[in-house]
Amino acid sequence: MRLFRHHTEVPVEARGAVVALGNFDGIHRGHQAVIAAAAEKARELGTTHAVLTFEPHPRRYFRPDAPLFRLTDERSKLRLLAASGLDGAIVLNFDAALARLPAEDFITQILLQRLAVSGVVIGMFHAEG
Numbered sequence: 001m002r003l004f005r006h007h008t009e010v011p012v013e014a015r016g017a018v019v020a021l022g023n024f025d026g027i028h029r030g031h032q033a034v035i036a037a038a039a040e041k042a043r044e045l046g047t048t049h050a051v052l053t054f055e056p057h058p059r060r061y062f063r064p065d066a067p068l069f070r071l072t073d074e075r076s077k078l079r080l081l082a083a084s085g086l087d088g089a090i091v092l093n094f095d096a097a098l099a100r101l102p103a104e105d106f107i108t109q110i111l112l113q114r115l116a117v118s119g120v121v122i123g124m125f126h127a128e129g
Contacts, residue, residue: 001082004090007114014088015116017050018042022122024053026071027080030123035084038121042087047118050088051081052111058094090115 004010020038024031035051042049055074059066072080074091081089092098092110101109111117 001086002088003078004088005093007090007092007110010088010090010115014048015114016118017048017088017115018045018119018121019090019111019115019117020049020051020121022051022053023057024051024077024081025057027077027084028071032084034121034123035081035086038119039085041119041121045118048087050086050090052090052092052115053077053081054092054094054098056094058099061094061096061099 002014004014018038018041020034022031022034027035035049038049038051057068057070060068078089078091098106111120
């Protein structure tokens with residue numbers, strides 16, 4: 001699994017994946033289902049599949065004084081993601097700039113322009129790019 005620490009690090013040849021989007025803390029059955037749905041869609045489209053996740057956890061940014069329960073730390077999360085057969089993982093730094101980015105701009109600027117995603121799977125819903 002290739003690991004990218006910023007959306008600008010993703011080279012042209014790694015763009016176009018079907019992306020499973022989320023925090024993926026613990027890689028439990030629900031997360032596994034989202035990743036499997038991305039893999040299935042990627043097979044249908046003849047492309048790769050990856051996760052797009054965030055560190056630190058967005059709750060750490062929005063509620064810095066609240067205790068943060070995590071099933072796994074970042075290192076364990078990445079190890080579990082790699083074991084799931086993904087082609088790649090994009091880990092975005094969740095900071096003030098990302099928190100301020102409107103959803104429409106996140107979709108347009110990051111998902112479509114920078115990553116050129118072929119599709120996105122989020123929880124029980126997915127959409128094609």
